Amino acid sequence: MSSQIALPLVTARGAETVVMGPCLVPVIEALQSAATWPFRTAILVGPPRSGKSLLARWFAESGAGEVLDSADSLPEDEIFHKWNRAQASGRPLLLVSDRAPGDWTITLPDLASRLGSALLIEIGAPDDELMAGLIVEHSARRGLVLGEQAIAYLLPRVERTHAEIELLIETLDRLSLERKSPVTISLVRDALAERTGEFQPRLL
Structure with missing residues (x-):
């Protein structure tokens, strides 16, 4: 880390x-x-x-x-x-x-x-160590707690740019508030899908 x-x-x-x-x-x-x-x-x-x-x-x-x-x-x-x-x-x-x-x-x-x-x-694209640190830092600023499993899931899947990591955590924070849910792998998956344009709204 x-x-x-x-x-x-x-x-x-x-x-x-x-x-x-x-x-x-x-x-x-x-x-x-x-x-x-x-x-x-x-x-x-x-x-x-x-x-x-x-x-x-x-x-x-x-x-x-x-x-x-x-x-x-x-x-x-x-x-x-x-x-x-x-x-x-x-x-x-x-x-x-x-x-x-x-x-x-x-x-x-x-x-x-x-x-x-x-x-x-x-300043080039962030390496894995920097990406993990950025995920933790942006999450902490929003009061989100991401476990090691969630970070490990994100690292190979998030776009390797500083701006996208920040936007992803913003999306994750919004979904967490909307669903009144802690950060789970399911929530992380939905945040990634929304950022890549593959988001499918859940049927009520």
């Missing part, structure tokens, strides 16, 4: 929980090594709900460098200015986006070449 840690994830909001798994270790190590980034710049990329903004907030508030969140939606001249300032000051710059730079719409050739030289830090 994955561990829930505050890393040193202490921000202005206090200690914030991040669920860890082996797939996140390279991401954390890269963020902790900003002094070695090429041109003092890195781009943190990952799918929605994968913890990018939390990690970026910790990075900024720990004093490790400056952050531009949702960088792909910012004006190009703003990114260019921040990149130049990072070179002049030696202060690392972390750009955060759902998409890799190759998928951004960039009209300035010089900016495209600079982003291409930055370190790309990617």
